[in-house]
Amino acid sequence: MIKDTSFFEKVYEVVRKIPGGRVSTYGHIADYLGSKGAARMVGWAMNVSHHTDPPVPAHRVVNRNGLLTGKIHFRTEDMMQKLLENEGLTICDDTVMNFEEVLWDPLKEL
DNA sequence: ACGTTGACCTATA
DNA sequence: GTATAGGCCAACG
Numbered sequence: 001m002i003k004d005t006s007f008f009e010k011v012y013e014v015v016r017k018i019p020g021g022r023v024s025t026y027g028h029i030a031d032y033l034g035s036k037g038a039a040r041m042v043g044w045a046m047n048v049s050h051h052t053d054p055p056v057p058a059h060r061v062v063n064r065n066g067l068l069t070g071k072i073h074f075r076t077e078d079m080m081q082k083l084l085e086n087e088g089l090t091i092c093d094d095t096v097m098n099f100e101e102v103l104w105d106p107l108k109e110l
Numbered sequence: 111a112c113g114t115t116g117a118c119c120t121a122t123a
Numbered sequence: 124g125t126a127t128a129g130g131c132c133a134a135c136g
Contacts, residue, residue: 007133026118030132037131043117044134063118070117 007033011045012052014106018060021088022104023096025064032106039064046070059083066099 010033018024026039035041042061049056059080063069071080071094081091090097 030118035132037119038133039118040116040131041118041133044115046117048134058117061117064120068117073117 007035007038007041008045008048008052011042012049012056014110015046015049015056015058015061016054017106017110018057018104021102023060023062023066023084023089023099023102024104024106025062027064028105028107029061032110043070047073057083060087062096062099066096066103068094068096 011029014029014032015024026042027036029042030036030038033042046056046058046061049058058070059074061070068080068084068091071077074080081094084091084096089102096102
């Protein structure tokens with residue numbers, strides 16, 4: 001589809017740029033897109049990312065607290081944690097350990 | 111076009 | 124420190 005879905009495509013592109021072993025946050029992504037307070041928008045974009053191609057590593061996107069809020073939207077909640085652990089991250093109580101160290105900010109990295 | 115929703119964030123009690 | 128309320132922007136029904 002050549003037709004871009006505005007912010008959605010932007011969100012997908014940014015999330016796809018997230019390197020392995022790193023995680024990003026909705027607020028920072030929204031801020032990178034220009035809509036600072038549209039953090040909810042980013043999450044919604046992830047919701048439709050299921051029919052997006054190429055697929056978006058939504059499991060690398062967590063909330064401001066590093067909490068895996070969107071894990072419930074996956075096929076299985078444990079899958080998101082498993083994927084993050086597979087990236088080399090440490091998840092404890094549905095929260096990313098060393099979150100600040102693995103945090104990948106598009107504004108800083110890009 | 112209006113109202114509701116949505117994987118959030120910030121502030122106040 | 125935890126709980127609740129409001130606000131934010133954009134898409135969906």
